[in-house]
Amino acid sequence: MTFAHHGYIGFACSYVPLAVIDAAGYVPWRVLPMSECPDQAGQLLHDNLCPHVKRIIDRVLADDLPQLEGMVFINSCDAMRRMADAWQQIRPSDKTIMLDLPSTQEPASLAYFAQEVRRLAQTLADWGDRPLSVNAIRESTRRYNALGRLLMQANERLRDGTLEGGSARMQALYNQASTEPVEASIDRMQAILASPATTRQADPGVPVFLFGNVLPDPEVFTLFEDCGAFIAGDDFCTGSRLFTENAREVADDPWQFLAEELLLHPPCARTFDPARPGQIARDVLQKAQACRAQGVIGYTLKFCDPYLARLPLVRAAMKAANLPVLLLEGDCTLRSIGQQRTRIEAFIEMLRESK
Amino acid sequence: MMRQYFEDLIAGIELKLNTDPESHSPRKLYALEIARLGQRLYSDNERVAWCGVAAPFDLLSAMGVTSCFVEFIGAMLAGTGTADTFLEAAEQEGFAGDTCGYHRSVIGAAKNGMMPIPDFLIATSCPCSGGLAVMENLAHYFEKDLFVLDVPQQATKESVRYLADQIKAMVAFVANHTGEQLNEDRLQEAIAHTNQARLHMIEAYRLAQQVPSPANGRDLVNFGIAMALLLGTQAAVDVSRAYREEFAARCRAEISGVPGEQLRLMWIQNRIQFKNDVVKLLETQFKAAIVVDELNSIPWEAIDPRDPYTGMALRTISIPLNGSVQRRVEHLQSLAKAYRVDGAINPCHWGCRQGTGARGMIAEGLKAIGVPVLNLEVDCVDSRNFGEGQVKTRLEAFSEMLAGRL
Numbered sequence: 185m186t187f188a189h190h191g192y193i194g195f196a197c198s199y200v201p202l203a204v205i206d207a208a209g210y211v212p213w214r215v216l217p218m219s220e221c222p223d224q225a226g227q228l229l230h231d232n233l234c235p236h237v238k239r240i241i242d243r244v245l246a247d248d249l250p251q252l253e254g255m256v257f258i259n260s261c262d263a264m265r266r267m268a269d270a271w272q273q274i275r276p277s278d279k280t281i282m283l284d285l286p287s288t289q290e291p292a293s294l295a296y297f298a299q300e301v302r303r304l305a306q307t308l309a310d311w312g313d314r315p316l317s318v319n320a321i322r323e324s325t326r327r328y329n330a331l332g333r334l335l336m337q338a339n340e341r342l343r344d345g346t347l348e349g350g351s352a353r354m355q356a357l358y359n360q361a362s363t364e365p366v367e368a369s370i371d372r373m374q375a376i377l378a379s380p381a382t383t384r385q386a387d388p389g390v391p392v393f394l395f396g397n398v399l400p401d402p403e404v405f406t407l408f409e410d411c412g413a414f415i416a417g418d419d420f421c422t423g424s425r426l427f428t429e430n431a432r433e434v435a436d437d438p439w440q441f442l443a444e445e446l447l448l449h450p451p452c453a454r455t456f457d458p459a460r461p462g463q464i465a466r467d468v469l470q471k472a473q474a475c476r477a478q479g480v481i482g483y484t485l486k487f488c489d490p491y492l493a494r495l496p497l498v499r500a501a502m503k504a505a506n507l508p509v510l511l512l513e514g515d516c517t518l519r520s521i522g523q524q525r526t527r528i529e530a531f532i533e534m535l536r537e538s539k
Numbered sequence: 540m541m542r543q544y545f546e547d548l549i550a551g552i553e554l555k556l557n558t559d560p561e562s563h564s565p566r567k568l569y570a571l572e573i574a575r576l577g578q579r580l581y582s583d584n585e586r587v588a589w590c591g592v593a594a595p596f597d598l599l600s601a602m603g604v605t606s607c608f609v610e611f612i613g614a615m616l617a618g619t620g621t622a623d624t625f626l627e628a629a630e631q632e633g634f635a636g637d638t639c640g641y642h643r644s645v646i647g648a649a650k651n652g653m654m655p656i657p658d659f660l661i662a663t664s665c666p667c668s669g670g671l672a673v674m675e676n677l678a679h680y681f682e683k684d685l686f687v688l689d690v691p692q693q694a695t696k697e698s699v700r701y702l703a704d705q706i707k708a709m710v711a712f713v714a715n716h717t718g719e720q721l722n723e724d725r726l727q728e729a730i731a732h733t734n735q736a737r738l739h740m741i742e743a744y745r746l747a748q749q750v751p752s753p754a755n756g757r758d759l760v761n762f763g764i765a766m767a768l769l770l771g772t773q774a775a776v777d778v779s780r781a782y783r784e785e786f787a788a789r790c791r792a793e794i795s796g797v798p799g800e801q802l803r804l805m806w807i808q809n810r811i812q813f814k815n816d817v818v819k820l821l822e823t824q825f826k827a828a829i830v831v832d833e834l835n836s837i838p839w840e841a842i843d844p845r846d847p848y849t850g851m852a853l854r855t856i857s858i859p860l861n862g863s864v865q866r867r868v869e870h871l872q873s874l875a876k877a878y879r880v881d882g883a884i885n886p887c888h889w890g891c892r893q894g895t896g897a898r899g900m901i902a903e904g905l906k907a908i909g910v911p912v913l914n915l916e917v918d919c920v921d922s923r924n925f926g927e928g929q930v931k932t933r934l935e936a937f938s939e940m941l942a943g944r945l
Binding site: 226227228229230232233234259261262263265266268269270272273282284286287288292293296299453454456458459461462486487489490492493494495496497499 | 632633634635637638639642662664667668669671672673675676678679684685686687689691692693697698701704705708863864865887889890892893895896897898899900903
């Protein structure tokens, strides 16, 4: 089935309000850092910049993108800002917008971000020369919440060990949901959930909690499972952080509603509460314990300052809770994490023996 | 150790100034005031706030708070040759070696008791994600309250108001911690000092644009960024006026900062903070003067005393390291033209995604106006990987190329 729309709007960060793009008649299309195109981003960006961003710029330089009607950037970190700069230099005629994303979740930050969400809506309406009604926002938000709910149900099957295809399939579903019309994803997810669940394996593996930033390649999840891990829970911006379920209805002020939905959702390391410094470590611990993980694996991109600066706190919190932790760095490629296969296997083996 | 260092530094400079009036120079006065700030930070009897780079230091000063951005400590440690110990300490704690050396050294210093325990912390989301993260880490480590100033990328009516409101909220936060409300007279006095210093600095920079420049490669090292720490005080007025008068006198006497100046260079972002011979090499071997540093400029308007928070918000948003690279490149281009530079050097501070991340675009932007850029690979704080010979070779080749273009 095809769904009518007015083209794709690119994005690359989980803080983008997808419902606004959908309401404006466009399909949000996540530019994933997955491509066979050559490494060329170094022409514009320093080698020690986030590989997620560099891979996306590689795609831009290689014209490895669908027809985009515009691109939404988010001021989420230094690397994202540089990505916007490089993108605009390579494709100066693209329609682009940069949203200011506050670093904290305080009331003033939420109010300011609500203004930014509203600015996005107005910009999209201008780009398409179509009005964007509050009702349309409300409907789109409902659709994305429905999708979030369906993905969460699939996730529950996954955690129960009964989702066919395991975590690799779950990641593929996230990737599809971030690059196709929301209705298409809803249909697919309903069909999947209507089919019978598979039988749980007798020994699905050692339960671990996986967290980090960008991990879109489904094969990476297969690799973890091949090493003997059962991913009992995860937290990535290319996965569960992008599609959250919100049972609330859109309030009278949809901008404030969306700002709260995004800024208050499980945060990336770049967002924090000044009143609770180091909260990310407690969050990781709480999630790991909630899914009864025997160990924690952190996977972060090289040169990601928001995460690199907080990992020592995470490590200390896990140590204090007597929960083993393995920290991995990569560059968005299966190759980079494949090189760490031995470490992952040893970690899982250690967890298995200490059970 | 740091307290003793600053006390010795003050004593040494004061002795020199008292016994040798001929040695008076704006650089000495500047070093003296920075040392006095350092002494106050480590004195144990001042209210201290560790801050992000873009904090409104004049406002904090008006509230009786001795404040400083944490990167200052990284630079100080590097300048005294002691940073390596603290870099290693941070790395042993798990802080990655490919993050910013300023921030790593600060974390190491804090964990080794080398940073005074602050009364509170004021973080700024500008200029960089790493800076914000280190402030969260320090707040966690010191178990002190943290206030975050979220700096928008552009100056719009809404964004300026957002930041101005945050600065107002910061005043309430500070008052809650000090127990003293902001005194309006002290605020007005601080703004007057800031605006006076601003005018002196603008004039000093204008004089430095002359050909040949009265400034040499050491006169204004770290000046623009460190002067922000003195804003709001009489010291800022005195130091900036001293530079203005000294440069004016040199211009009148036709004294060139680098005798026989042949090449004029711009330094992008921060200087190399540990001891090195880069400036000496450039000046002695190639008669090359670093006439301008990227951060030695005043892109902001005078603070309106009737609406200080808006003025401070605009000032913060205006700093060259905030916003898009296009804006930064335009700033660099305008400096390059005003100072008539022959080339630019970008140390590409290792670990700085904010500043160095866009080096290719910066080089392209300057090349577009005929200014070649030398991109080095230096961690400006961490001397352990400094390839002095390699850097010298590249500087020589670059300088020879520039000389060939004259």
